[in-house]
Amino acid sequence: MTPVLRLQGVHKRFGNTEVIQGVDLDVMRGERVAIIGPNGAGKSTLFNLISGRFAPSQGRIELLGQRIDGLPPHAIHRLGLARSFQITHLFNGMTVYENLRCSVLWSLGHGYSCWKFLSSMKDANDRTEALLNQLGLGHKRHELAMNLSYAEQRALELGVTLGSHSEVLLLDEPTAGMSRSETRHFIQLIAQITQGKTLLMVEHDMGVVFELADKIAVLVHGQVMAFDTPSQVRENQQVQAAYLGALAAAEGKHA
Amino acid sequence: MEFFLISLLNGVSYGLLLFMLSAGLTLIFSMMGVLNFAHASFYMLGAYWGYTLSALWGFVPALILAPLGVGLLGAGFEKWFLRRVHAHGHVPELLITFGLAYVVLEVVQLLWGRSAVPFAPPAWLQGPAFTLIGGGPFTDLHWVWGAASEAACQGTALCSPFPATRAFMMGVALVMVISLWALITHTRVGLVIQAALTHPQAVQTLGHNVPRVFMLVFGVGTGLAALAGVIGGSTFVTEPSMAATVGSVTFVVIVVGGLGSLAGAFGASLLIGTVQTMAVAIDLSLSDLWLALGLPGQASAATSPWMKLTLSQAAPILPYLFLVLMLMVRPRGLMGTREG
């Protein structure tokens, strides 16, 4: 079984600071991996490396058997990886509908065409419509992205990530800034929509982590301290030391 | 030889003038992220105010008061106009300075007319600062202060004077460079500016009174442009088109030097200033070179229009060629750390 996503000896230096200090990670098809760790551990940087925003200083990253380290973001996306952002990164001047439609275009093979009309592209419109309904944003389809509420923007952010039906999904703190109830609802949504896909998720909310994840990767000081099932990670002495009670508290809520 | 030296010195002085302009522009861009399209308009205002003030009170008072006045005007523009569009983003900021350039040009033409005004340097700056005398490329070169006597320039001796206005330009520019350097490296405001050159957002979040610093920087930047204007206007010509001619070269300088880098602006100013000045003096064309080297295709080389173009004819486009080449090869510029 080849892993869908493989990181080998990945390092990243910014000037004199080494943010990622040798990460090895194998993610299998269909797995849901939560990446947790204290602030500054390098979680977002790791996502940036995988998705092509930065190139690693050292090491290799393979997606579906192909080497992707050093490739630009659009190339990596085309090979089957999509990511969302912690800080909402939408097309603010365009409507919800247009935002989603843009995200489905490449995967449906429409390329840079300027000879087809959008209104006649049934496949794109159907997929956009389905996504709108799944996200529950149908009633806001003509709203400009910048005018949405925060939770709606996060939902749209998720939608733009999912539009391409990519195999591997990277979600960077999808529930950041949401209330308890919004988070619960949103996580259910994510679980539903990403069924069958391989998911990597950066999360701080332990409740979410334990509910959703098959495996947990604990990232501390740019290294993976533990990568195991939730129960194993909970037992891990090192992790307990690093996290001091955060896991116990979550377990209490969860139980 | 002496001609070459004088040409070089002329080029350096022009480059230093360009630096006076580009330094202000770089400071404004680095601190505020706005590319001041009207920067050369402040240069023009400085020249015209210098002209009026020097007619009233003399050159030296004009040299001090014109930059101060224009700097105040610039600070006022920042406070009451530029600041209003700051919230809309960088494009509207650029556009408002673009509009300002239009308005300033019209007002200047309205107040002072459409033809050049006779802004002459004062008596003590007229004539040469020194003169190089040589008998030819291999005899000894020697120089005299001021103008050379009639006798010394007869026969095979060649006299090349270096204008006092140019020397003054270099002097003022060097004083400016040194004071700017001292200000930036040795004062608190300077530290803030240094930080803002590469990390403007961080500086804002650190809580410095950003609006006041902005106003100060814009005022100082435009004041420097006006100072360059007083000197440039009296050395060259003071006319409504002076803003356009020097404005585009200034933009080339800051892009080639690297947006946000003062050292880069300095290097690029000197480079472009010297190259452009010296190119004007060279009457060689590519076809001359072709013929001299005995390369094949002589006939077509002699008639093709772009090969017949001499370097002196091509001089106006050299800065823009630099710009395009630089942006193709190294978009950061010579020493830039940001791409803008």
Next chain:
Amino acid sequence: MNPAKPLRADPFAVHPAWRWMFLLAAFMLLAPWVFRSPFAQAVLTQIGIAMVACLSYNILLGQGGMLSFGHAVYTGLGAYMAMHALQSAGSAGWSVPVSLIPLVGGVCGMGFAVVLGYVTTRRSGTTLAMITLGMAELVFAMSLMFTDFFGGEAGLSGNRVQGRALWGIDFKSQTQVYALIAIYTWVCVGLMYAFTQTPLGRLLNAVRDNAERLSFIGYQPQRVRYLAFIISGFFAGVSGGMAVLHFEIVTAEVVGAARSGAYLLFTFLGGSSYFAGPILGAVGMVLSAVLLSEWTAAWLLYLGVLFVAMVMYAPGGLASMGVWHLRWIMQPAASRLWTWYLGCFISAAVAALGAASAIELFYHHQLQSSVGTPLRWLGQSWATDQPMPWALAALILLLGLAGWRFFKRQWDKTWETMAPPRSGAAP
């Protein structure tokens, strides 16, 4: 559910397009019957040419977020190539029918965009703006150097009345030229609108809004900008070719900075975030060059001040002001606002009158006072050396400003008590 007709928020699909195209065609057909004089028809022709130029510019500015200071390079070089084609059409050998000359301009404009655009669109934002500035200066400077191609100071002239006249169309009369230009304009407007409804058109908007995000959904932002640049270059070239047929002369100013600046100024004034904005801008561009410049010597100053005011208070241009008006007028409780609106409008008009009077007085004083003739303004003669006209102008201005303050405050108070407007398209 037909997603092709979202009604409110998307500014580039406000109404079903064919309705507008029909209206435009009708207007173009009727106009020469209403405006019969050759001069008026010449103005209409120029408006058509300007419309295509400004719309092609807005592909870059409004749709793609690319601020270009050198659009005249493409309209101008297209014009030069079209002129060469027109000149060679007279001589033996291959020749392009006169009516297809604009296409020559278009193809050449596209060609130049392919070459120059590659370098230009590798970057974005301020750097792109600087490259366009550099390119524009480069081309203009070259136009003075290579006199063979550019015709030197006198430029190049040609004759559109040549070749076989099909069905009696020899383009001798202004009406015939107008008809040809109108057809080209109509087709180009339609094509450029159609472009906004294609995937590339939307991707271009996406590049404007968030180029980085676009790369994470599989597209290269550079490529999108480059392709849009090429398309814009094509239509710019067509505009240049049309100008060649109308003016029959092309000089270096067609690639000059002033021309590029005018495209920027008027496209922005018309409104870069709406498809129809540049059309308004084009009308303004031609009318101010042809009419306003005749009425007052201060026309450039007025334009500059108007531009600055627009950037500060209405960055969406006239089109966005139009939309804003529509929106509040259609509100249920709009009747309460009408008094205050009219008050504001009249006060603004009065203030503008006062300011304009003062500017005209000043201009006249500076330019004509030596001659001694009084200023002819609003049908009256005013002596600029007397204090009375000045005082009057100042009084009117102050009156207008005071009125504005009062009515605006009333407007704001009433506005606040009304239901907040539905959030929709931002200007």
